[in-house]
Amino acid sequence: MxxxxxxxxxxxxxxxxxxxxxxxxxxxxxxxxxxxxxxxxxxxxVELHPSLIPRHPTLQNYVTAFTEQDLARSALNSLIVASASALLTVLLALPAAYALVRFRTRLSTPILGWVLVSQLFPFVLLVIPLFLILKAVALTDTRFGLIVVYVTWSLPFALWMLQGFVRGIPRELEEAAAVDGASRLQVLRQVVAPLLAPGLVATSLFAFISGWNEFFFALVLLKSPELATLPVTLARFVGVEGIARLGPLAAGSLLATLPSLVFFALLQRRLAEGSLAGAVKG
Incomplete structure (x- = not known):
């Protein structure tokens, strides 16, 4: 043995x-x-048996991608929309998740069930009502209107993610803070929020990547070329006949992946931290 x-x-x-x-x-x-x-x-x-390593490497695809399409402006639009939607999603989901977990009522379970069911609706069923609502309040063809749509779409899943993290926080920590005279808002801000750092990072990553990669809503709601997001601009490398210009499309797509990788690299350390790392103080 x-x-x-x-x-x-x-x-x-x-x-x-x-x-x-x-x-x-x-x-x-x-x-x-x-x-x-x-x-x-x-x-x-166009070779039938392409090789993994280019035999004649060239940077022309990157030059074409930047000169024919305004990738820099589109990337800035995507960055603004994705960052704003991620921030608003986290700010709205945090107190809502805390309230669902700590203030249990008869509606808590149906609300969580509805949160999950809402994720089953396909984009096609939602785009027309959303377009009509945004048109009625003059928010079509605006960054803010697109941000509202992204927050609406990401919020249910973000709420579901955060409520799981909130359940893992011992009530004793909140009760100890309340005994010291902290209000419910202070408990949420000073005790719960720091302990939820890994959950907040995971939620913000989800919301950011969802907004950065989203194509369908941006295509329907934005008409001005100067407001186009990066996925919409990359789609222009596919001709009306459905023939894709693979070189510039690959170059632009590779550049489009970099912000997500950088965003994850900056925040991934927080994901590895223990959820109760700062709970014990001397």
């Missing part, structure tokens, strides 16, 4: 690392192929 035990653990660990490496390759391959495509010339892109 003393001999087979370590061997069994070694083989098990080798199998785990092999499966993890295979999973990482599976996840990274589309990004690697996108990078490869962005550096290929038009002749390589």
């Amino acid at each position: 003393s001999i087979s035990g370590p061997k069994t653990k070694t083989f098990k660990r080798i199998g785990q690392y092999t499966a993890l490496a295979g999973y990482l390759v599976f996840l990274a391959f589309p990004l690697v192929w996108l990078i490869s495509t962005s550096f290929k010339d038009p002749r390589e892109l």
Whole structure:
């Protein structure tokens, strides 16, 4: 037993690392192929048996992507809309999630059920009512109108995520703060919010990436070219015949992934922190 035990653990660990490496390759391959495509010339892109490494690397696809379409302005529009919608989503979801968990009523369970059911509605069923509502209040073809739509769409799932994190916070911490004279709002701001840092980061990441990558609502609600978001601008590299210009499209798509990666890199450390890291003070 003393001999087979370590061997069994070694083989098990080798199998785990092999499966993890295979999973990482599976996840990274589309990004690697996108990078490869962005550096290929038009002749390589139409070959029947393309290679992963470009034989004649070129930067012309990036030059074309920036000169033919205003990617910089579109990226700025997407950044403004995605950041604002993520911030508003978190600010609205935090007190709502806290209230659902700490103030239990007969409506708490139906509300959570409705939150989940609302995520089942397809975009096509919602776009016409949303367009008519925004048109009635003069918010079509505006960044603020698109932000309102993104917040409305992201808020139910963000609420569901945060209420799970709130349930993990011991009530004793809030009761101790209340004994010290803290109001309910102070408890939420000074005790609950810091302990929810990992949940807030996860929720903001979800809302930001949803707004950054969203295409359908932006296509319908925004008509001015100067307000177009990045996904809408990238779609212009596909012709009316459905033929895509793969080189510039790959270059623009690669640039479109960078803000999400940077945003995640800046916040991922908070995801690894313990939810009760700051609960004990000297």
